[in-house]
Amino acid sequence: MNIGELAKRAGLTASAIRFYERAGLLASVERRPNGYRVYPPEAALKLNLIVAAQKAGFSLDEIRSLLPPDLVNWRHDAVLEALRRKVKDIEALQARLAQSRAHLVALIGEIEAKPGGIECSENARMVLARMLDGKLEQPQLAPADLRRLGKSAGRRRTS
Amino acid sequence: MNIGELAKRAGLTASAIRFYERAGLLASVERRPNGYRVYPPEAALKLNLIVAAQKAGFSLDEIRSLLPPDLVNWRHDAVLEALRRKVKDIEALQARLAQSRAHLVALIGEIEAKPGGIECSENARMVLARMLDGKLEQPQLAPADLRRLGKSAGRRRTS
DNA sequence: CATAACCTTTGAGTTAAGTTGAAGGTCAAG
DNA sequence: CTTGACCTTCAACTTAACTCAAAGGTTATG
Numbered sequence: 001m002n003i004g005e006l007a008k009r010a011g012l013t014a015s016a017i018r019f020y021e022r023a024g025l026l027a028s029v030e031r032r033p034n035g036y037r038v039y040p041p042e043a044a045l046k047l048n049l050i051v052a053a054q055k056a057g058f059s060l061d062e063i064r065s066l067l068p069p070d071l072v073n074w075r076h077d078a079v080l081e082a083l084r085r086k087v088k089d090i091e092a093l094q095a096r097l098a099q100s101r102a103h104l105v106a107l108i109g110e111i112e113a114k115p116g117g118i119e120c121s122e123n124a125r126m127v128l129a130r131m132l133d134g135k136l137e138q139p140q141l142a143p144a145d146l147r148r149l150g151k152s153a154g155r156r157r158t159s
Numbered sequence: 160m161n162i163g164e165l166a167k168r169a170g171l172t173a174s175a176i177r178f179y180e181r182a183g184l185l186a187s188v189e190r191r192p193n194g195y196r197v198y199p200p201e202a203a204l205k206l207n208l209i210v211a212a213q214k215a216g217f218s219l220d221e222i223r224s225l226l227p228p229d230l231v232n233w234r235h236d237a238v239l240e241a242l243r244r245k246v247k248d249i250e251a252l253q254a255r256l257a258q259s260r261a262h263l264v265a266l267i268g269e270i271e272a273k274p275g276g277i278e279c280s281e282n283a284r285m286v287l288a289r290m291l292d293g294k295l296e297q298p299q300l301a302p303a304d305l306r307r308l309g310k311s312a313g314r315r316r317t318s
Numbered sequence: 319c320a321t322a323a324c325c326t327t328t329g330a331g332t333t334a335a336g337t338t339g340a341a342g343g344t345c346a347a348g
Numbered sequence: 349c350t351t352g353a354c355c356t357t358c359a360a361c362t363t364a365a366c367t368c369a370a371a372g373g374t375t376a377t378g
Contacts (some may be wrong), residue, residue, distance in 0.1 A: 002324075003324095003325075004324065004325080013367080014325085015366075015367060016366065018326095018327095019366060019367090023365085034326090034373080035325075035326055035327095035374090037325085055259070056262060057259060059365090071283075071287075072283055072284070074283055079270070080267065080271070083263055083267050083270075090263070093256060094257070094260075097256070098253075100214070100249060104215060104246050104249070108242050111235070111239060111242075112239070124230075124231055125231070128204075128208065128230075161355075162354095163353090163354065163355080172336085172337080173354095174337060175337085177357095178335075178336055178337090179336095193344060193355080193356090194355075194356055194357095195344085195354085195355055195356080196355085196356095218334075218335090219334080219335070220334095
């Protein structure tokens, strides 16, 4: 199977697959005499796994450090530890989101609760004040690698 | 007040404040004869507001489009709409996170449930298979601007 | 034999929200 | 008069996960 065929099967682009190879997620692969990469059918499985792990919030770096070269000799303990850590990360993010949501909902309530009486600027000043002290201390969170978890799951190839 | 003083008060760096000005979030400010920026005390309030909005998941672009120049003539309806939209975004992300978390927890359970009997490679293959079809379709989500919501709230200046 | 549809590598561009560095002007203290 | 702490601009760098373009080789088809 050539790279284009594999890309189609995995729902990726050929350039993404080359990128994964360059990034060390895929071992360097067999070549035809003309230089074309040739993939065995299992390659699609590995790509699907990578995509799934990404959707679950793992970075390519994390995935590389956990993926065994052969797809069968997993480092059990490391994988379990990473999974548990990721669950913790998600829970922390969930807590933060719940706080943010609550703040926003409260803010909406305060803004709506003034049908037009008290001068607009008066109102604005009060709402502002409440908004600012409400936000001043939120839970400190793990490093920035949580960002990934917020990514869209859509983005299937459109061509 | 000079920029360094303002930065200290707002918990930002001077370069961040210059960046916000360049990005159109802050109107260009009065200068001393030597070129130094001079800020009125209210400036800190505006910066606090920007920081608060960012923590709530708004991008600088969004903030710029909502922030009135005078801090008092808000476009009520636009602000309310933006707030409600942001709450929706947060809820969508929460749903996605709950799914991811559930998947990971289930996966951990499956891996743990094999004390060492069935060949490791057998187990790996099964777990893999279940993992892949579980993930294949997740809720499609709004564009990628949800990323911001995952950012750490920590990162108070350390110098 | 021309053309399209593949494939190759390399290098640069994308986004967001800043940070860092160079090169230089200004100001107060000792 | 020099040291150190400020301030100025501008340009380039950072991160992640790719994408895109250029320039060229290969293969199948009409």
